[in-house]
Amino acid sequence: MSNAPAAKASNYKSAIQPTRAENFPEWYQAVVKEADLAESSAVRGCYVIKPYGYGMWENIQRELDARIKECDVQNAYFPLLIPVEYLSKEAEHVDGFAKECAVVTHHRLEKGPDGKLIPASPLEHPYVIRPTSETIIGETIKNWIQSYRDLPCKLNQWCNVMRWEMRPRVFLRTAEFLWQEGHNCLETADGSREDALLMLSVYKDLMENCLALPVMEGEKTADERFPGAIATYTLELMMQDGKALQGCTSHDLGQTFSKSCDIKFQGRDGKEQHAWTTSWGLTTRTIGAILMAHGDDDGAIMPPVVATYQVAIIPFLKDDAGKDALLGYCNKVKTALKAKGIRVSLDASDVRASNKTWDAIKKGIPLRVEIGEKEMAEGNVTHIRRDLGKDSKQTVSVDEFVNNAERLLQDIHKSMFEKAKAFRDSHIFDVKTVDEVRDFFKADKAGFVRADVSILEDKALEAVRKEFAITPRCIPFSDSGKKVLLGKSY
RNA sequence: CGGAGUGUAGCGCAGUCUGGUAGCGCAUCUGCUUUGGGAGCAGAGGGCCGGGAGUUCGAAUCUCUCCACUCCGACCA
Numbered sequence: 001m002s003n004a005p006a007a008k009a010s011n012y013k014s015a016i017q018p019t020r021a022e023n024f025p026e027w028y029q030a031v032v033k034e035a036d037l038a039e040s041s042a043v044r045g046c047y048v049i050k051p052y053g054y055g056m057w058e059n060i061q062r063e064l065d066a067r068i069k070e071c072d073v074q075n076a077y078f079p080l081l082i083p084v085e086y087l088s089k090e091a092e093h094v095d096g097f098a099k100e101c102a103v104v105t106h107h108r109l110e111k112g113p114d115g116k117l118i119p120a121s122p123l124e125h126p127y128v129i130r131p132t133s134e135t136i137i138g139e140t141i142k143n144w145i146q147s148y149r150d151l152p153c154k155l156n157q158w159c160n161v162m163r164w165e166m167r168p169r170v171f172l173r174t175a176e177f178l179w180q181e182g183h184n185c186l187e188t189a190d191g192s193r194e195d196a197l198l199m200l201s202v203y204k205d206l207m208e209n210c211l212a213l214p215v216m217e218g219e220k221t222a223d224e225r226f227p228g229a230i231a232t233y234t235l236e237l238m239m240q241d242g243k244a245l246q247g248c249t250s251h252d253l254g255q256t257f258s259k260s261c262d263i264k265f266q267g268r269d270g271k272e273q274h275a276w277t278t279s280w281g282l283t284t285r286t287i288g289a290i291l292m293a294h295g296d297d298d299g300a301i302m303p304p305v306v307a308t309y310q311v312a313i314i315p316f317l318k319d320d321a322g323k324d325a326l327l328g329y330c331n332k333v334k335t336a337l338k339a340k341g342i343r344v345s346l347d348a349s350d351v352r353a354s355n356k357t358w359d360a361i362k363k364g365i366p367l368r369v370e371i372g373e374k375e376m377a378e379g380n381v382t383h384i385r386r387d388l389g390k391d392s393k394q395t396v397s398v399d400e401f402v403n404n405a406e407r408l409l410q411d412i413h414k415s416m417f418e419k420a421k422a423f424r425d426s427h428i429f430d431v432k433t434v435d436e437v438r439d440f441f442k443a444d445k446a447g448f449v450r451a452d453v454s455i456l457e458d459k460a461l462e463a464v465r466k467e468f469a470i471t472p473r474c475i476p477f478s479d480s481g482k483k484v485l486l487g488k489s490y
Numbered sequence: 491c492g493g494a495g496u497g498u499a500g501c502g503c504a505g506u507c508u509g510g511u512a513g514c515g516c517a518u519c520u521g522c523u524u525u526g527g528g529a530g531c532a533g534a535g536g537g538c539c540g541g542g543a544g545u546u547c548g549a550a551u552c553u554c555u556c557c558a559c560u561c562c563g564a565c566c567a
Contacts, residue, residue, distance in 0.1 A: 015528080023561095025560085025561070026560085026561090029560085033501095040559080044558080044559095096566090097566095099565075100565075100566075132567095161567090163565095163566070163567085165565080165566075166491060166564085166565075167491095167561095167562095167563090167564090167565085172567085173565095173566070173567075174567095177567070179567070245567090246566090246567060247567090248567080249567065281567065282567080283567045284567090285567050286567095314526095316525075316526055317525085318525065319525095352525070352528085352529075353525070353526070353527095354525080354526080354527060354528055354529080355528060357526085357527060357528080358527075358528055361527085370526065372525095372526060374526085382526080384527095389527095390527060393526095469562090469563070469564090490566095490567095
């Protein structure tokens with residue numbers, strides 16, 4: 001933005017206000033609203049995901065589900081309600097979630113004296129609405145597993161969960177959210193560790209190749225671990241304000257849950273033993289990550305692989321006389337693109353073309369196709385890349401465009417990834433001492449600092465962590481466990 | 491759950507300090523003229539000022555009390 005040519009500075013106005021530099025959190029909310037992705041609901045902390053936003057989630061689901069199944073995981077579904085006793089069996093687990101559980105205590109409503117409905121018929125055994133399903137899945141599959149021949153047992157469910165958050169933020173932290181949670185059961189300690197890492201690699205594939213998000217893969221420090229896990233692996237993402245967002249999570253649960261749920265099997269040696277389990281999840285938060293990693297001051301920029309629409313066709317209608325012919329031409333282009341498997345929107349409404357254009361920009365549709373009488377007369381289309389802006393405008397024949405559209409989308413993906421990666425790489429700074437950590441965040445610089453893991457032992461770090469609200473994000477694999485990344489996070 | 495802020499038309503805001511029955515911009519509707527990076531002119535419609543209680547002849551404005559949202563923390567995907 002700062003290097004925008006002075007010539008157009010006079011009439012330049014970003015579509016989203018405030019800009020990222022002016023106020024990042026407010027910019028984020030404006031992007032969500034202007035792109036028509038979601039809105040707040042009557043229920044505190046719960047949001048309505050609107051069709052344009054839900055379309056992204058469906059595409060993320062499709063891509064991730066296929067990859068999960070490649071790992072021989074089967075989909076299943078377990079109840080929304082979990083008996084409170086289940087949760088209380090694992091001490092660390094209950095500590096981790098007890099504070100944020102919604103509890104179902106009654107099973108009926110009746111009219112009170114003032115005509116209002118009040119809960120009636122208290123439940124003898126209350127339920128919690130699942131914050132996660134380790135316990136109920138464990139209690140179920142213990143009956144499915146008797147022998148090493150029943151292993152591995154790999155299950156996944158797509159569902160909603162509820163965690164009573166105090167400070168909700170659309171997509172990033174909501175009381176109810178959508179995710180998949182995988183729960184695998186393995187034969188050995190090595191098996192569960194390798195499995196947790198395998199699922200992490202699936203997420204990495206999704207992030208890089210579908211969401212165009214560069215990741216920092218690593219292990220969480222002990223205090224950042226999932227309650228009950230022996231190791232938590234993560235993909236940390238960097239947002240454009242330099243804050244971290246945890247992109248997914250994959251836990252090696254060891255025998256914690258197999259012991260509390262009593263998942264036992266007879267091993268190859270004939271001896272009975274507890275199984276080794278993993279759990280791994282990815283949520284609708286990834287949509288927030290996409291917005292904050294790729295968006296610019298004109299709004300969202302959607303990665304082509306999961307974009308609800310990959311191409312927006314915008315007819316430039318001059319008058320009613322030529323309307324039918326022009327829309328017919330646009331529809332032909334749309335049909336040709338759809339035949340190539342490309343998701344296309346065509347805005348045939350009477351709204352002014354320039355407003356349709358801005359709508360497509362704010363929604364972040366990767367490719368915009370403008371079609372007016374000029375194009376129609378010559379058998380052409382004009383196309384513009386969202387990530388590069390109007391300087392990328394090109395006019396080519398319909399055939400050429402249709403044949404090249406897939407490659408154009410791939411190019412967009414590639415440059416989005418490279419741009420995000422360049423940002424990430426230029427916002428990680430090596431430091432040696434706690435004082436350098438303090439100096440970095442005191443100067444209000446954006447990004448992470450990378451230090452030797454021994455810094456975690458330094459007593460002085462605690463005060464700095466508190467003062468600037470920084471946490472260890474992960475111990476990246478890339479430094480073979482010798483370094484730790486510290487930063488602010490969502 | 492702690493600290494701070496904001497609730498007035500679909501959206502963004504002014505008006506509140508100093509009480510007198512509500513205004514601006516955008517959007518919407520109508521008409522004409524326009525049309526390739528947010529159109530122009532003319533006209534029109536739309537709000538019991540977040541809810542409740544109180545003070546007052548009179549409350550958007552003062553008092554009390556709820557509620558919601560936003561930001562910064564704590565907690566987390």
